[in-house]
Amino acid sequence: MRRYERTLVAVAFATTVVAGTTGWASGSTQQPVTGPPPGSAAWVADTSLGRPLPDPAVATPVEVAAFFRSLDGREERELVRRHPLVVGNLDGVPVRLRYEANSLAIRGTSYERLTGRRILAFDPRGRGQVAEVYGDVERARQVSVIVPGSDIDAATYDRDRANDPYGTPAAMAKSLRAATGGATAVVVWTGYTTPVGVGVDAATGDLAEAGATRLARFTQGLTATGAPRPALFCHSYGSVVCGLAADEVDARDIVVFASPGMRARHVKALGTDARVWAAKDPSDWISKVPYVRFAGLGHGNDPTAPSFGARRVPAERAEGHTGYFAPGTDSLRAFAAIAEGDVR
Template sequence: MRRFRNTLTTAVLTALLVGSTAGGASAGGEDAPGGPLPGIAAWLADGSLGRKLPDPATATPSDVAAFFAGLTVTQRWRLVRDHPGVVGNLDGVPVHLRYAANAPAGDQVLAYDPRGRGLIARVAGDLENAAHVAVIVPGSDIDVSTADRTARWAADLQEAAGDDTAVIAWVGYTTPAGIGPDLATGRLAEAGAERLARFTDGLDAAGLPAPSLFCHSYGSVVCGLAAPGTDARDIVAVGSPGMRADEVTALGTDAHVWAAKSPDDWIGHVPHVEILGLGHGADPTSPGFGATVLNADDVPAHDAYFTPGTATLTAFAAIAAGAL
């Protein structure tokens, strides 16, 4: 991320040069995985249980949870065995079954989509028994190949928050890659917001506590757009270029909204404007926005907010554990 110093400003200029992106993807823009996951056709054709399996395209996470609750243990594990790619990515499926379905992708993997640059959600801590849940939503240039950084942040946050808190490193949307118009527009954030809202609905359907969302850089744009559709307890904008809202009340959420920005973060040089769909609006740390601003004076760089020993990680851990 350090190589992206002032990249949003550059992206705005790039977008103006290549033309408006408001009507769709620009040339060279990233594309979110489209169409059904591999294995969906076989899943929908499976009549072994004597009833239709829930269609991932139309079933809500609550529908999915109710369906799995009505199965025997043997039937649930049969679906894991026969359709791991579907079960492992289906919001509303019990956590232990998703772990089992995604076991080839790693330990405690809650979702895994190998298409394109790849999407993955990995858990630090005991999610099934957690009293508190946090979700880290990363920014640009994060995918399966670079997800270890977000997983490390999740591990550090979970350790600081304590054993009764689980933290999910949610690389669950297609992030902007490199310098380009995607950084300056909300196109990928809109798609990511839909996925994030459904993911948090799935946590709720699985009986887990309402999460705290920690939204880094472009991830805070995702969280801003997802805010009305999620039951998040807290939303924390970290090194944010804006949340596509002028103030907290415009986010349409009952969550407590927090914000942190280091004086040494290059994001401070990004213009907080939104013009014709370019830019992401007000600075969440500005007085007029209305968020609770956290001390970030000891954070040395844009990617260092989750570093052990910083004031921000200490505050994040208190928020995640429900102590703030």
């Protein structure tokens, strides 16, 4: 009975920390973007090539990649022109065509600032979702993917923050790539609906479950087009996404940092053959959230605890909840070694 009471107290405390002083109302409930890319109905109905196009709702990234290998240049260009939002977001499409299609899709939208950049995915639905590549993902020996946490979308993933210069996903990607001497490609995957503010979304796994499906397909799409299996760097709530996706993602390493939990009791429960790493610095406020899971709230055990079984990443010099990629930190040096595939 006492153990049960302690659990209730821990959950209540976790709720207080997550909710802040203003309660659940300080975070707005989000509806996840799910399903095939926008424009899929027109794509499926298109008979211009004289044969069916792969159905985005059911075709695997491997099947999509095989279909595009069967096309000639004229057919590729026609599909890009007619269906930019589908081609740009369909996992398994060659990277070069996704760049071209998303360049077309971005025109005339509020995201024109992304013009001329290597945009691997662009979905304007909801708050907007974007995947941007730093480096050459088609030729890089190693690829990494940044999976962000709360309050990140197409408008905020690359914003400038003078008081937190290495806290955004884009800044993390740039710092990681620089730490590898430019030898790797890094993708910022803002490909799921993240929680906003503090509220129920951040304390539950609903958005993470929807994001996990999308992340798994994204990684499968990368490898289907010939890219190496990526290392995933999963920040805060993004580590919940990675935990739920672990048994399906095509990844060689899964690195979680500032994690509230991965919705698993032990690393073996993740069901992945990827190496799992965890980092948490002493000044990170995430330590104030009890690592429990009860009545749908909380995300489970601490991935940095020895009992969890993940490989520990040094983070004594990291800075707060978002400063793991700051130059000169032990965490960034370790992340760079993982990104380059230099550790076993």
